Amino acid sequence: MGLRTKIGVAITATAAVVSVLIGLVVHHRTALNQLETARESLDQRVVSAAEDHAAGLDRPRVILNPHRLPEPLRRAVDRGRRATYLDRSGPEPTLWAATRVGDDVVVLKHPYTRQIRNLEELDEVLWLAGGIGTALAGVVGVALATVAGRRLNASARTAERIADGDLTARLRPRGGKDELARLIHAVNTMADALAARLQAEREVTANIAHELRTPVAGLVAAAELLPPGRPTELVRERSHRVRTLMEDVLEVARLDADAEHAETDVRALGELTRRAVRAAGSGEKVEVRVVRDRLVETDARRVERILANLVTNAFRHGSGQVVAEVDDGVIRICDRGPGFPEQLLSHGPQRFRTGSRAGLGLGLTIAVGQARVLGARLTFTNPPGGGAEAVLDLSDAIRDVDVDAASSAPPDDGD
Structure with a gap:
């Protein structure tokens, strides 16, 4: 049940209860x-x-010494009191009044x-008035709840x-x-502060x-001049790793600044995948399955970067x-x-936050940024059977040609 419905029901129920209470009080x-x-x-x-x-004068409607008299009224008269009594026991309600005059009982009824x-x-x-009032209160309540609900929904969507x-x-x-109004101001202030902090970061x-x-480039060049040996290999490995990290950070910075633009051409998606696997140095360790190959118009370098x-x-x-x-x-x-990690599934990849001790989160951050440049969709899930699954959807870049069908088509004889 949404907030609008809850507020409308609450106001309507309150109006109905108030109407009933007022009706009971007025009736009573x-x-x-x-x-x-x-x-x-x-x-x-x-x-x-x-x-x-x-x-010595008796009026026409006066009853003297009646045989039937309501019992409470008879007891009061026997005590010498003048009394009235509303009798509801008959087919029609009747109001009685009686008093004793000497040995006689004078009675009137109406x-x-x-x-x-x-x-x-x-x-x-x-x-009728209560029903109309309740209905009007319900309409006003729903209207007020709708206005408030729209503003709250807008706040929630913006926060999301x-x-x-x-x-x-x-x-x-x-x-x-x-x-x-305070909530809107707080959300906007939070967004400004968050944007400023992220931009500063x-x-x-x-x-x-x-x-x-420049220092890292000099370090890599100097490492290449060292004499062969195990220490030299360690220095070269660490220097190359630092250079790769620096290049990743610079790439993330360019993606954040929207300074990257795709240069597209038409490629077979299966071949792009195989090249990306080889570029990652995992050609023999990764099983590439091509269920249905398609031609896509995309930036091959960026696709290979994402897949790698x-x-x-x-x-x-x-x-x-x-x-x-x-x-x-x-x-x-x-x-x-x-x-x-659950954090990645909920909020997406974040630089320097991986949920594990290995890596800095730059690889997946770059993959998401490059997918955004391509206009593709990159999603991360944990399938029910276990493991992890990353899905790069380039369906919008398909150029309506099945690669397998195109390769099996008979050649054109020409003129």
Whole structure:
């Protein structure tokens, strides 16, 4: 049940309860007032009738010494009291009044039907007014809840966009100082602060990489001049690793700045996958399955970069056989390892945050950035059977040619 429905139901229920309570109070007070007025009127008449009877004058509607008298009224008269009593035991309610004059009992009675009918009509009016009031309250409640719900939904969608990495997302400020206005201001302030911190982090990282570029290049060149030996191999390996890390950081900086642009041509996806696997140095360790090959118009270098990073990540964090499957514009890289961390599945790859001790998270961050440049979709899942699966979807780049069908078509004889 959504917030709008909950608020609407709550306001409607509250209005209904208030209407019922007001109706009960009005009904009760009206009934008491009617009965009190009728009793006073009949009591005055029985007093006048008693005076007339004492003077020897009996009015036509006066009943003397009746055989049937309501028991509560009879007990009151026997005690010498003047009393009134509403009798509801008969087919029609009747109001009685009685008093004793000497040895005689003077009695008057009057039908109470009109008062009961008036009370029933009042109840109908109260029910109608209560129903209309409840309906109006429900409509107003739903309208207010809808306005509030839209603003809350907009806040939630903006927060989700920010969580997904869109740091330009903002909520439109609205007038007022209510809780929703404060929420909008807080979300926008949070987004500004987060964007500023991330931008500062990116600038610092990129500046450090730029400053280290020349020294690292000199270090690599110097390592090549060292005499052969095990220490030299270790120095060369570490220097090349530092250079690779620096180049990755610079690539991430260019992707963050949207300075990368795809240069496309038409390629067979199966061959692109095989080249990427070979480029990762894992040609013999990765099983490449081509279920259905397609021609795609894309930037081959960037696709190979993405796949090479995915394969490298699969070997670094996974275990067992790594499979690269090509099927109709979609490439899947699967392994049998422990799977991707929950943080990565929820928020995507983040630089310097991997959820494990190995790696810095730059490889998958670069893969996501390059996929964004290509206009492709790169998703990460943990299949039910175990392991990890990265899916690069290039379906939008397909150029409507089945490679297998094209290769099996008969050649054109020409003129």
